[in-house]
Amino acid sequence: MEFSRINIIGAGPAGASLAFFLSSLGYSNITVYESSKILGSKPCGMAVPASIKDLIKLENEHIINEIKGYRLFIDGKLLHEDISGTHWGYIINKQKFLEDLVSDVEVKREHLKINLDELSKRKDDLYVIAAGIYWNGSPKERLNAVEATVNVYNWNEPSIIQIWFDTKLMGYYWAFPHSEKKVNIGVGGFEDFFSLKARLIKFIKKIGSVEKMEPEKILGSQIVSTGIVDSILFPAENVFAIGEGVGSVLPLTGEGIRPSIQMAKIFSENISSKELFIQNLKSSTLYKTSKIQRKILSILKQMPPFLRNKIMRSIPKDIMIKIGLGSYSENDVNKLKLILKTFQV
Template structure:
């Protein structure tokens, strides 16, 4: 039996252990340096469909999203309401806590490397394989951007999320429903003081909490496709939207299947729709920074198209024809 140590009890690490559990071939243990999971701040959005590969307990669902509003320079551009469930706002700490109860996890267990050997709280780590699901903490700062968020008591429609784009700014702000009030945040290519200044325009309600974190925007980190990384540590975050929970879980499903079926992870991952769509998001960000610093072309492309098409692009369910429709033939 192969003994696997998974470092990090976030969505990627815990889901990897979940997908591996029950196998006679593998024994997986998750090691987390913090006393509990889910401490990294984020908006807790999760696109529908992920429940087909991992359970989303009802008690972890804050609300079901059925609509979205998009603003450009604080002017409403789209106000879409559907009868279909587009996704969820989940209680991420509770979701991860429930997931951790399904697998082997050791909290307050810090893994470090010394002289090509791994140690847990200064004791030798006796495993056959170590997989890192350590998120942006193990990614170069040049591969990530800052994001900040306020938790306020401002009440928003629980079935609607709001996105705010700004001319000359590569990034966006958001207002997502919370159990009581809203999460109001922003992320992008700017320093934190500028992000705070921009967010003042939409900040509403009494502030309960302020926090921030960096978000990977690089795309897939090719030299980490060796089966020793998963989730955000591998670069599985959609660069334009910042969505990371769902793609991290999907990356762990591909890695788990590769381990259990003794297949080459790099080959399997590169064949996936996830790899292709993540890298297109990153490529468009890179092209925008180089050729469209004012974001005029990007804003026009995203806001002058069918919102359903833009939704497909945002969640990574697009194809080459969709890219041509949105960005034109010159892009590809």
Template sequence: MSIKKVRIFGAGPAGSSFAIEALSLLNIDSLELYDGECPYKKPCGEALLNQDMKIYDIDPPIIKEVKDFYISIEGNVIAERHYSTPIWFIIDKEEWISLMRREVIRLGGKMKCARLRPFTENGFLTIDARGPFTEEKKRRIPIARAILEGEIPYEGVLLDFDPKNVGFYWIFPSKGKKFNAGYGSLLSRKPGDSLLEYLQKIVNKPSVEEISTSIITLEYPSPDNRGGIFKIGEAAGTVFPLTGEGIRPSVYHSKEFAKKLSEGLSIEEAYLRSFRMGRMGEIERQMRSQSRILSLLSKAPNFMRKFALRLLPSFLDSYIKKGEIPFI
């Protein structure tokens, strides 16, 4: 089926990636990309795994390389990993999204700064790439992220799990001498308060520059094109439930959808295959299994959650390097 007009709502990683791929592969007459945040700003997603870096149309600007990891449960370190090569990259996400939006414009697309609910129109392929802000009621959790300075007893990344609330704290390096700290959990509704309290315990002389909140989707990928609006990326559930990683799978999904469209498939068939084929199919199966584990943990008593977390060192390398649980 020939597609001549495309309208995308949401110009983050998924929406921008789909736009670039569509403009590159499809012989379309017009592409409109809408987003209410100009410049882009979302307080999460600054860490990228050093996996599949070639999938990004625009290289993400790298702020820091991470080789050292500390894993804690309720403030007590249970495992460390120190690698000789970078395992994670901390990126300037705002600059990266800005560069991708410029590429969309360079390729002939139109970037429009407007926060709109997706709507359909005859002759248009309509894409919902608004991440967790889509209206559908997926499992979403609030998160808080702070940028701060201070003295931190760990060089690298700290992941501190909170079994009581089924979540975790993180502390990453950021620009200069600053740190990126955050918290999200299934059961805590006020992550900002919890994060500030945690930082007072962990960081010596913390100086918080800013703190902001957002939400992320913790589901598994599932096709949703109700009303003729095709959800891609995090709007379709492409976030690893046990790590919160969403950029890489969202980009995979958005690019796969555009590629399947370029093969001449119907829109519906291309959309369904974008979830099931190739690397995205492997990711979908891992996410589905992680979602089941998260559901079990949310229903388990606290002592069982702690027991499960203490198994983490046995598969920690796979968890850190790939965001995956190897035996599921």
């Protein structure tokens, strides 16, 4: 397919990285539409695994902090940890990262209305919807998350992230340090924003090292929890959709930056053919991981909290890590199936 213009709607991780990949491949007929004054304004923890560098280059100025360890808790008790100094990932400056991705393409700071009937009439142009949850065609099955970046008196382990699973919430709290003096703390799960905000305030007070908690600085957002939804990838003949708006978020972990970039890369390499795009997407680790995590999430949601706790405690450390990183094999999946079968799930 040849198009006179490639119009990308949204400059979040999916849209911005798609513009970057296409520009790198020699496309010069690209326009990105973004209505937000600040790129990357959707609240998130801004943590990405080290494997993101296999997809796209991170400059030093994009990196706020390096993740060199983790502690994983379940219902308040330590489950696993690695504080050996292994390089796990990064906390990034999402705004700076996205701005640099679109620095060599045309960006129009305006809202382009997504009217599929109108867009489909402009057959010489290609439209790629990368507007995330702000596209009205995106899945409505979502969880909520709230977060705040707070100043602390002293964070003793500034390169160690901490995650607390809460089986009653069916979600988790996180603490992603930016430095010894600043930490991003949040909570996500299947509760309303008001309840999650109350939980977060209580959790921050429990941590005890925060200089000052300002509730008005707590930000919230929804996260699509369906995994990739095949049926909405092509809303119209000359209109594609990628990124969180089609469920390119790992359902169990809520990781969205890297999966959106992965999908954008697959699309950029197969832009000439819908068939090739679908074929390569479905054979990708991203797609398989999305579907597997979706199944696991559906199973866990139907269980009482005590059973969730037992199952999570029975998952071997190496597989738990692979789930977190979204990089497990078919053999790992079979092991998970055996664990679930043990609990008659």
